[in-house]
Amino acid sequence: MKRIANIIAISSGKGGVGKSLVASTLALTLAEKGYTVGLFDLDFTSPSTHLILGIKDVQPREDNGLVPPNVHGLKYMSIVYYTGEHVLPLRGADVSNVLIELLSVTKWGKLDFLIIDMPPGIGDATLDLLRLVKNVRILIVTTPSRLAFETVRKLATLLKELKIQIVGIVENMKMIPNESLKQQTLKLHLAFLGEIPYDPKIEEAIGNANKLLETAFAKKLRQVITRIKA
Amino acid sequence: MKRIANIIAISSGKGGVGKSLVASTLALTLAEKGYTVGLFDLDFTSPSTHLILGIKDVQPREDNGLVPPNVHGLKYMSIVYYTGEHVLPLRGADVSNVLIELLSVTKWGKLDFLIIDMPPGIGDATLDLLRLVKNVRILIVTTPSRLAFETVRKLATLLKELKIQIVGIVENMKMIPNESLKQQTLKLHLAFLGEIPYDPKIEEAIGNANKLLETAFAKKLRQVITRIKA
Numbered sequence: 425m426k427r428i429a430n431i432i433a434i435s436s437g438k439g440g441v442g443k444s445l446v447a448s449t450l451a452l453t454l455a456e457k458g459y460t461v462g463l464f465d466l467d468f469t470s471p472s473t474h475l476i477l478g479i480k481d482v483q484p485r486e487d488n489g490l491v492p493p494n495v496h497g498l499k500y501m502s503i504v505y506y507t508g509e510h511v512l513p514l515r516g517a518d519v520s521n522v523l524i525e526l527l528s529v530t531k532w533g534k535l536d537f538l539i540i541d542m543p544p545g546i547g548d549a550t551l552d553l554l555r556l557v558k559n560v561r562i563l564i565v566t567t568p569s570r571l572a573f574e575t576v577r578k579l580a581t582l583l584k585e586l587k588i589q590i591v592g593i594v595e596n597m598k599m600i601p602n603e604s605l606k607q608q609t610l611k612l613h614l615a616f617l618g619e620i621p622y623d624p625k626i627e628e629a630i631g632n633a634n635k636l637l638e639t640a641f642a643k644k645l646r647q648v649i650t651r652i653k654a
Numbered sequence: 655m656k657r658i659a660n661i662i663a664i665s666s667g668k669g670g671v672g673k674s675l676v677a678s679t680l681a682l683t684l685a686e687k688g689y690t691v692g693l694f695d696l697d698f699t700s701p702s703t704h705l706i707l708g709i710k711d712v713q714p715r716e717d718n719g720l721v722p723p724n725v726h727g728l729k730y731m732s733i734v735y736y737t738g739e740h741v742l743p744l745r746g747a748d749v750s751n752v753l754i755e756l757l758s759v760t761k762w763g764k765l766d767f768l769i770i771d772m773p774p775g776i777g778d779a780t781l782d783l784l785r786l787v788k789n790v791r792i793l794i795v796t797t798p799s800r801l802a803f804e805t806v807r808k809l810a811t812l813l814k815e816l817k818i819q820i821v822g823i824v825e826n827m828k829m830i831p832n833e834s835l836k837q838q839t840l841k842l843h844l845a846f847l848g849e850i851p852y853d854p855k856i857e858e859a860i861g862n863a864n865k866l867l868e869t870a871f872a873k874k875l876r877q878v879i880t881r882i883k884a
Contacts, residue, residue, distance in 0.1 A: 439774055469777065470775055470804075470805045515778050516778055517746065545700055548745050570857065571700075571702050572670075575700045624830070630799075
């Protein structure tokens with residue numbers, strides 16, 4: 425992974441806040457700008473970037489490792505290529521083993537950005553990844569809900585203890601205008617990267633990368649990107 | 655747990671669908687009807703029923719085991735009593751060990767209903783619980799989102815393979831009227847227990863059990879209950 429200039433892991437305190445959607449769309453919009461981008465779905469709890477981007481019938485190619493296929497201008501790799509549509513979940517140490525194997529066998533080549541879709545919360549997989557991948561920076565996605573932000577607080581505290589760099593926080597699915605979450609973010613001494621209004625059109629765009637790029641959601645994320653680079 | 659007439663575990667394919675809110679409110683509404691009810695928060699990924707019900711300054715009592723405190727007419731027990739506000743998460747086997755210990759030391763006494771708030775998805779904790787607790791029935795919460803339902807499909811398939819009884823599916827945070835999810839539920843040969851419209855008032859009711867019982871959300875859940883009993 426030494427040839428990757430920026431590794432950004434998209435994380436969240438809990439599920440259902442739009443983490444995978446942010447990861448997928450962020451990768452697309454970075455590629456749209458001309459960067460060489462990889463998208464790596466490591467959310468073994470519910471891998472969904474392949475559904476979001478409508479990816480099927482492509483596979484990584486074996487060549488002294490796994491070469492990710494090019495999809496929608498991205499190099500794409502997902503844990504589903506490993507687990508398939510198996511119903512029985514990976515247990516305990518298997519999760520770590522698969523994660524470590526995927527990290528070591530995937531041949532990304534030279535990248536400007538690698539976007540990683542992380543499992544929600546702080547589990548073994550998250551801790552393994554932080555231990556194994558150097559120079560990873562974390563972007564945290566949350567909703568305005570108090571319950572979601574409580575989990576963000578825990579996640580941010582842990583990341584700081586581990587001395588992991590946090591890019592900042594994106595507030596997703598905003599419905600009622602207020603600055604409450606922004607203020608709480610600043611109190612945690614974290615960057616507030618912006619808010620994304622709830623976008624009812626998103627559901628229709630699931631499975632269609634082009635449609636996704638036309639949503640208000642994507643438009644807002646393009647603004648977030650300018651803050652990440654800075 | 656032999657003295658518990660009904661054990662209902664509230665589960666979901668992914669996080670952020672309102673599982674903990676359904677678990678908490680369901681327990682409250684059953685108690686309101688005069689049943690003896692326990693609420694057991696085993697969602698170690700982000701325990702939140704204590705935040706939802708505004709529970710603080712009460713602790714289980716030690717008496718040859720742990721006797722859950724009475725809160726809002728419920729017997730209440732949560733994994734936070736074990737993990738506290740520790741930032742560092744439990745790893746691998748520790749999760750199983752804590753879960754098994756909590757299951758064995760908690761003295762519920764005689765109950766009509768025990769409502770368990772499960773971790774989202776299918777992880778080690780879910781599998782352990784299904785193995786250890788006999789006669790548990792699963793109520794699955796989802797949102798109308800296609801991504802959420804994909805995870806429900808997996809969860810339901812696994813539960814059927816394990817011969818675990820599924821009470822049915824509740825569709826939460828409904829915004830656009832349609833029968834799409836109901837039809838898909840019936841195709842899986844599962845009971846559709848009802849839909850709950852998105853309720854913007856919920857956020858204000860977080861932390862206040864009485865307010866929670868007055869929401870449109872609680873009203874809808876009372877209808878769901880009648881279907882569970884049948």
